[in-house]
């Protein structure tokens with residue numbers, strides 16, 4: 235992480251209003267290269283709206299700005315976010331369960347051979363290399379031809395994160411990736427989240443569960459009623475102190491009780 239470099243992504247003074255509801259209110263938020271930022275907040279605090287903003291599904295209300303690697307992006311959209319290398323990984327629904335691992339890895343971006351046909355051999359070969367090299371599957375028990383449905387939740391998230399990294403994602407937005415997973419699968423998923431950082435990429439990790447977020451992030455941002463209520467680093471606050479703060483914010487809307 236280099237603080238002299240412009241952030242990978244930055245939201246400046248971003249608000250989002252739906253009729254009477256102000257889902258985001260003058261939010262300043264940034265993620266640096268190689269940084270994993272946790273986004274925490276209670277129900278209705280604006281986390282999903284933030285995810286949709288970063289993915290280009292929402293545009294900021296007038297006055298708000300989206301910046302990417304030091305340049306202001308005009309006409310923010312899903313196509314722009316995608317072209318800049320912003321990828322989302324969310325619960326298991328991100329994958330096609332009845333398809334093989336290799337099909338899932340290349341879905342929507344299948345390479346073709348010189349006859350214009352899908353290059354299946356290449357996809358299987360590259361999927362096998364990724365599974366071995368990135369996901370650490372050396373046993374041979376998990377094969378690129380395996381149907382995703384037969385894999386564990388943690389392994390599925392591994393496929394989704396590997397796919398994002400393989401396609402040169404600069405920023406991976408993880409939207410509650412541990413939802414519904416067992417303890418060991420959650421652990422596996424958190425290891426994959428760490429691998430994003432090891433690959434020199436960035437991530438925003440949204441989760442209800444502070445116990446999942448705290449151990450893997452460089453920085454924590456707390457949302458409350460559409461506003462940034464606080465910012466912490468795991469080095470600067472213990473998990474117990476953080477849990478206390480979250481309770482206080484949920485109760486009073488302020489960091490201090």
Ligand SMILES: Nc1ncnc2c1ncn2[C@@H]1O[C@H](COP(=O)(O)OP(=O)(O)OP(=O)(O)O)[C@@H](O)[C@H]1O
Pocket residue numbers: 252255256257275276277278279280281282283284
């Ligand atoms: N499309 C929309 N139209 C109207 N109101 C919306 C819309 N999207 C979000 N909101 C409102 O904005 C506020 C923030 O919602 P958001 O879904 O971002 O919260 P959240 O932190 O993701 O909550 P949860 O943890 O429950 O998913 C809520 O009051 C919600 O009802």
